Each structure stands twice: as structure tokens, then as C-alpha cells.
Amino acid sequence: IWGKSIFYYGGGGQGNHLPGAYGTATRAALGSIYRSSALAQEKTGEFLVAGRMVGAVTRSDFEHCDVAFFLGKNPWHSHSIPRARVTLREIAKDPARTLIVVDPRRTETAELADIHLQVRPGTDAWLLRALVTVLIQEDLLDRAFLARCDGLEATLAAFATPVADDCAVCGVPEALVREAARKIGGAKAFASFEDLGVQMNRNSTLVSWLHHLLWLLTGQFGRPGTRYTALPLIPWIYGDTGKKSPVVGAPIIAGLVPCNRIADEILTDHPARYRAMIIEAANPAHSLADSPRFREAMAALEVSVVIDVAMSESARLADYVLPASTQLEKAEASFFNFEFPDTAFHLRPALLPPPPGPLPEAEIHARLCEALGVIDADLVARLTAAARDGLAAFGAIFLPEVAFHPARKGQSAVYLYRSLGAVLPEDRREAAVLLGLCLQRAVRSPDDLARAGFEGPPPVAATALFQAILESPSGLVFSRGRWEDVASQLPGGRFQLALPEMIEELRGLTPPTPDPAFPFVLSAGERRSMTANTILRDPRWRTKDAGGALRVSPSDAERLGLQTGSRARIETAGGTAEAIIEVDAGMSPGHAAIPNGLGLTRGDGAVGVAPNELTRVEDRDAYAGTPWHKYVPARIVAV
Numbered sequence: 001i002w003g004k005s006i007f008y009y010g011g012g013g014q015g016n017h018l019p020g021a022y023g024t025a026t027r028a029a030l031g032s033i034y035r036s037s038a039l040a041q042e043k044t045g046e047f048l049v050a051g052r053m054v055g056a057v058t059r060s061d062f063e064h065c066d067v068a069f070f071l072g073k074n075p076w077h078s079h080s081i082p083r084a085r086v087t088l089r090e091i092a093k094d095p096a097r098t099l100i101v102v103d104p105r106r107t108e109t110a111e112l113a114d115i116h117l118q119v120r121p122g123t124d125a126w127l128l129r130a131l132v133t134v135l136i137q138e139d140l141l142d143r144a145f146l147a148r149c150d151g152l153e154a155t156l157a158a159f160a161t162p163v164a165d166d167c168a169v170c171g172v173p174e175a176l177v178r179e180a181a182r183k184i185g186g187a188k189a190f191a192s193f194e195d196l197g198v199q200m201n202r203n204s205t206l207v208s209w210l211h212h213l214l215w216l217l218t219g220q221f222g223r224p225g226t227r228y229t230a231l232p233l234i235p236w237i238y239g240d241t242g243k244k245s246p247v248v249g250a251p252i253i254a255g256l257v258p259c260n261r262i263a264d265e266i267l268t269d270h271p272a273r274y275r276a277m278i279i280e281a282a283n284p285a286h287s288l289a290d291s292p293r294f295r296e297a298m299a300a301l302e303v304s305v306v307i308d309v310a311m312s313e314s315a316r317l318a319d320y321v322l323p324a325s326t327q328l329e330k331a332e333a334s335f336f337n338f339e340f341p342d343t344a345f346h347l348r349p350a351l352l353p354p355p356p357g358p359l360p361e362a363e364i365h366a367r368l369c370e371a372l373g374v375i376d377a378d379l380v381a382r383l384t385a386a387a388r389d390g391l392a393a394f395g396a397i398f399l400p401e402v403a404f405h406p407a408r409k410g411q412s413a414v415y416l417y418r419s420l421g422a423v424l425p426e427d428r429r430e431a432a433v434l435l436g437l438c439l440q441r442a443v444r445s446p447d448d449l450a451r452a453g454f455e456g457p458p459p460v461a462a463t464a465l466f467q468a469i470l471e472s473p474s475g476l477v478f479s480r481g482r483w484e485d486v487a488s489q490l491p492g493g494r495f496q497l498a499l500p501e502m503i504e505e506l507r508g509l510t511p512p513t514p515d516p517a518f519p520f521v522l523s524a525g526e527r528r529s530m531t532a533n534t535i536l537r538d539p540r541w542r543t544k545d546a547g548g549a550l551r552v553s554p555s556d557a558e559r560l561g562l563q564t565g566s567r568a569r570i571e572t573a574g575g576t577a578e579a580i581i582e583v584d585a586g587m588s589p590g591h592a593a594i595p596n597g598l599g600l601t602r603g604d605g606a607v608g609v610a611p612n613e614l615t616r617v618e619d620r621d622a623y624a625g626t627p628w629h630k631y632v633p634a635r636i637v638a639v
């Protein structure tokens with residue numbers, strides 16, 4: 001019963017997702033059920049919409065599209081698609097292909113674009129409504145595809161606002177909007193990606209719905225160059241679970257409590273409040289909205305544990321810090337395997353021995369579970385002996401006595417690591433958990449594994465795949481999908497266009513009214529060439545944009561008497577910070593931006609601004625609770 005009050009945050013950062021797999025064992029041992037991660041401040045609105053409209057989260061094949069559309073996304077720096085810069089350049093230089101970028105800043109990606117829709121910050125809903133309206137008005141819909149969709153009439157009826165009115169709100173010339181809509185409507189293969197510029201902004205769930213309509217109304221699904229459901233090693237959990245957080249009743253989407261509600265779930269005398277927290281491979285004291293409030297929440301906990309490689313902002317506030325070995329000192333992997341039709345997995349073996357003290361997360365969770373008394377040492381010994389005889393002998397004990405054993409299956413990861421891990425090469429021990437994940441993958445969708453060469457009944461295919469992963473230090477293709485199967489793999493078979501709440505929100509859209517006290521819109525946390533969330537802790541590693549500048553447009557700089565290198569103060573309803581100015585010709589007037597991941601605590605003083613000293617928990621989406629980090633009303637004053 002106490003387990004419900006132990007909250008788990010994180011479980012994997014950039015390219016290190018194995019801690020999440022091992023953390024499940026400790027959570028199960030403790031009975032901890034509530035959790036969250038950064039996904040609940042970026043992707044949960046998209047997951048909600050995707051779950052209801054498609055039944056799955058989809059991705060796009062940019063390498064083979066003829067029209068590419070980036071919505072609040074700057075892949076030149078942030079990547080997230082295969083061979084990002086090469087792919088962008090290829091699309092840009094091919095006259096038969098069109099690159100469309102929606103961003104208030106003329107980003108490095110927008111520089112390459114054929115059409116840059118330089119939207120006014122926070123008004124993407126109006127721009128997307130205009131794009132969809134043009135598609136409808138000019139009959140650019142794919143009627144054959146729409147036969148597979150429900151709710152078409154109700155959806156079409158919701159788009160009655162004059163295109164010119166929406167263009168006036170979003171600040172993009174109507175002719176350019178129409179040109180973009182015609183490109184999308186006429187595309188042979190349309191690929192699109194929405195990201196933080198809209199997902200951390202006003203109306204974000206509505207924008208995700210409108211974005212889905214853009215490709216569903218035009219039938220851009222299930223063909224090369226269009227959208228697909230990826231076949232990663234571990235499945236995405238996406239939709240609304242219907243469950244609510246225990247104190248404030250926030251929706252739990254994809255199993256995650258909205259990040260902006262976590263402090264509210266702690267700072268209360270409600271009996272169901274979270275009283276303890278385990279934070280692993282994440283730094284919420286820096287990355288969650290309203291850092292002062294999160295610090296207060298951590299102080300109110302009865303106990304907090306941080307598992308990290310660095311003495312992060314969160315670790316400094318914790319009662320216990322369990323130091324983890326770094327990604328060079330243990331085997332690691334990413335579960336973001338989203339390419340299609342061929343999908344790759346890469347187990348990176350350890351390159352260096354860890355210094356004394358820090359341990360891999362696998363070892364940390366094994367010791368936690370052992371100390372909690374949930375690991376049967378005799379069984380571990382029997383499993384280890386069997387593992388020495390090979391994977392078949394191992395499986396004969398592991399499957400009945402752990403994987404399918406109601407009281408032990410929660411600790412599968414630890415049993416695997418303690419037994420199988422002990423007989424694996426030392427630089428690959430942490431890979432042990434993958435055997436269980438390969439098995440689940442083989443049960444879930446065997447055909448694409450078979451096409452990649454891993455055939456046979458699930459235990460056979462999974463064992464072969466596990467062996468191949470261990471023996472491929474540069475990664476391997478583990479799954480080979482087929483475009484003709486994409487549609488049939490959808491759980492519901494049909495697409496739902498009309499989401500009633502979204503239609504209602506669309507009808508009631510009212511433009512944001514600027515607050516004269518805060519005339520700027522601050523984008524609090526931009527990806528730049530030398531940022532990597534809070535992983536780059538030493539400022540000497542950042543050879544570009546060393547100070548983490550506050551970017552403003554030339555006209556605003558002139559008006560405020562600022563130049564590149566000037567000092568300025570940013571003031572928001574949430575806080576105040578000082579920054580160095582960079583005058584950036586790509587910025588729109590009235591828009592300002594600071595990078596993400598700066599302002600870290602250091603002995604020799606922080607460099608740059610910690611973005612969440614300036615944000616507030618109440619600035620969030622009405623459905624998914626995702627924050628408006630890209631829409632922070634601000635004032636900028638020369639210092």
C-alpha cells in the first residue's frame with residue numbers, strides 16, 4: 001500500500017534507456033505504480049490524439065518523401081530523423097521535392113526550406129486551421145483513403161473560418177499558406193514531424209489533432225515516404241489509460257503523470273500524496289517547470305533517491321545519491337528504434353572500466369531488490385548454472401520460474417542480470433535484460449523479425465536475436481517491416497477524424513492577448529548546436545554559444561539599446577534572470593529565445609540561464625498538462 005506513495009521519475013536519458021528496463025524491478029518490488037518522465041512534458045498530447053485517431057503513434061519516412069513538413073521542429077540541430085542533415089540537404093537541393101518549415105525563427109532548417117511559414121509564436125492552431133481549410137476548399141482530399149475514416153462530415157463542418165482571418169492571426173501571408181496547402185495536397189508522399197515548438201506551446205493538443213488531419217485528410221499513410229507505425233524493440237504505450245493521478249486527478253497518458261502536476265501531488269496534506277521519489281537518469285529539479293516549486297516539493301518528501309552519473313541539480317537535493325557508471329563504462333542502448341521498413345538496434349559495449357564506487361543501474365537495482373528481500377538466491381544460482389549450458393537450458397528454467405511466475409516476473413530484469421549477466425562478456429553484462437525484451441518482441445510481431453533473419457517460434461527467434469545483438473558492436477537490423485502491412489497492423493483498422501473536444505476547442509479559439517507588462521514571447525529552452533539537455537555539464541565542452549545567449553531580433557535589440565554581448569535581464573511572471581544578448585537576424589520581432597540545459601550549478605558559477613527559473617506550472621495544456629515552455633510572456637530590460 002505504501003508503494004503508491006513512491007513516485008518514480010525518469011528511467012532513461014539521451015541514448016541510455018537500459019536504466020528504465022532495470023528500474024521496473026525495483027518499482028515492482030516496492031509496489032510503486034505512479035511515474036513520469038520528460039515525455040509527459042513533450043509528447044503526451046500527441047500520444048492522446050494519436051491513440052484516439054489512429055490507435056498508434058506514427059512516424060514519417062523523410063528519406064523518400066517529396067514534401068517534408070516540420071512543425072515547431074529544427075532537425076538541423078535536434079535531429080530525431082535518420083541522417084538528419086544529409087536528408088534535409090537532399091530534400092532542399094532537389095527541385096522536385098519541397099521542404100516546408102513552420103517556425104517563428106528563421107532556423108538553420110528554415111534557411112534550407114522552400115517555404116518558411118514564419119508563424120507568430122503560439123498561433124500554430126490558426127495556421128494549421130488555415131492549411132486544412134484550404135485543403136477542404138480546393139478539394140485536395142484523398143477520397144479513397146477517407147473511406148477508411150470515420151467522422152468526416154463533422155470534421156469538415158468545423159472548418160468554416162475564412163482563411164484570411166486565420167492568416168491575419170498567425171501573421172503568415174495568405175498566398176504563402178495557400179501555396180503550402182497546395183504542395184501538401186498535391187504531394188505524392190508527404191512526411192511530417194511536430195515537435196517542441198508546438199508541443200510546448202498554447203493549444204498543443206489541438207495542434208496535434210490538426211496536424212493529424214493534415215496527413216489523414218490527404219491519405220498520406222502506409223506508403224514509402226509517408227507515415228507508418230514503427231516497430232521498435234519495446235512497444236510505445238501511447239493512449240489515455242483513463243487513470244488519474246491520486247491527488248489532483250490529472251489524466252495519466254501513456255502511463256505518465258503530467259510533469260506540471262508532480263509538485264501539486266506532493267505539496268499537499270492529502271493522504272494519497274507522493275511521499276518519496278526515485279529519480280533515475282533525469283534531472284527534474286532543472287527540467288520541470290517552476291524549479292523553485294519543484295525544489296520545495298523535493299524538500300517536502302520523506303525520502304528521495306537520485307541515480308545519476310553527475311551531482312546534478314536534482315542529486316544535490318536528494319537524501320540519497322546512488323552514483324551510476326557512465327555510458328562509456330557499461331553497456332547501453334537506445335529504445336528509440338523508429339526507422340522503417342528496416343529497424344536497427346545498437347548495443348554499445350562498455351569501453352572503459354568504471355572507477356571504484358559508481359555502479360551500472362543493473363547492479364544498483366539488483367542490490368536494491370536483494371536488500372528488499374525479493375530475490376531468491378537459490379534460483380539465481382540454478383539460473384546461472386543453466387546459463388553456462390546455453391540459452392536453451394537457461395530458458396527452460398527462466399520461463400516457468402521467472403517470466404511466467406506471478407510473484408517473480410516483476411523482477412525478471414534482475415534475475416536476468418544476476419544469472420545470465422554473470423556469464424556474459426564483462427563489457428556487455430547489462431545487456432542481459434534484452435533477452436526478456438527480445439522474447440516479448442518475438443511474441444508481439446514475429447514476421448518482421450523473421451524477415452530480418454530471426455525465424456522460428458518466439459523462444460528460438462528471441463534467442464537468435466539476443467545472440468546477434470551481443471555479437472554486433474556496431475548495431476544490426478533486427479526487424480524488416482513491409483509497407484503493405486502498415487495499415488493492417490493498426491489495432492482498430494479505421495481512423496477517427498472527429499474528436500469532439502477538439503472540434504469544440506477549434507470553434508472557441510480566441511487569439512492570445514499580449515500582456516503589455518510582458519511584451520515578449522520567450523522560447524525557454526531551444527536546441528542549439530552545443531546543447532544536450534543537462535548532459536553537457538562542463539561549459540568548456542560548449543565551443544559555440546559559450547554563454548548560452550538570449551537571442552532577440554535586430555529591431556528589438558535596437559529599440560532596447562542592446563547589442564550582441566550586452567547584458568540584459570529577462571523578467572517573467574515566474575522569475576528573473578540575467579543573460580548575454582545575441583542579436584539574431586532570424587528571430588521575429590517580439591520573440592526571444594534561450595537555450596535548453598544551461599544555468600547548471602557549478603562551483604565556479606553558473607553559465608547561462610536555467611530556463612525553468614522563469615516558467616510556471618499553471619502554464620500548461622488543458623488536456624495533456626504539457627507545459628508552455630515556448631510561450632513564456634517576458635520583459636527584457638538592458639542591464
Ligand SMILES: Nc1nc2c(c(=O)[nH]1)N[C@H]1C(S)=C(S)[C@@H](COP(=O)(O)OP(=O)(O)OC[C@H]3O[C@@H](n4cnc5c(=O)[nH]c(N)nc54)[C@H](O)[C@@H]3O)O[C@H]1N2
Pocket residue numbers: 042071072073074075077078079080102103104105107119120121122123124195196197198201523525526527528529530531532533596597630
Ligand atoms: N543538439 C541537441 N539536440 C537535441 C537535444 C538537445 O538538447 N540538443 N534534445 C533532444 C530532445 S530531448 C528533444 S525533445 C528534441 C527537440 O527538438 P526540437 O523540437 O527541434 O527543439 P527546440 O529547439 O526546442 O524547438 C524547435 C523549434 O521550435 C520553434 N518554436 C518556438 N516557438 C514556436 C511556435 O510558437 N511555433 C512554432 N511552430 N515553432 C516554435 C523554435 O524556434 C525552434 O526552432 O531535440 C533532441 N535533440
Ligand SMILES: Nc1nc2c(c(=O)[nH]1)N[C@H]1C(S)=C(S)[C@@H](COP(=O)(O)OP(=O)(O)OC[C@H]3O[C@@H](n4cnc5c(=O)[nH]c(N)nc54)[C@H](O)[C@@H]3O)O[C@H]1N2
Pocket residue numbers: 013014016019037038039041042196200280281282283284286287288289307308309310312324325326327361524525526532533534535596597611612615629
Ligand atoms: N523550459 C524548458 N524545460 C524543458 C525543456 C525545454 O525545452 N524548456 N525540454 C524538456 C525536454 S524535451 C526534455 S527531454 C527534458 C530533459 O530533462 P531530463 O529528462 O530531466 O534529463 P536531462 O537533462 O537529459 O538529464 C539527464 C540526467 O541523466 C544523467 N545521466 C547521463 N547519463 C546517465 C547514465 O548513464 N545513467 C544515469 N543514471 N544518469 C545519467 C545526467 O547527468 C542528467 O542529470 O527537459 C525538459 N525541460
Ligand SMILES: [Mo]
Pocket residue numbers: 038042
Ligand atoms: Mo525531449
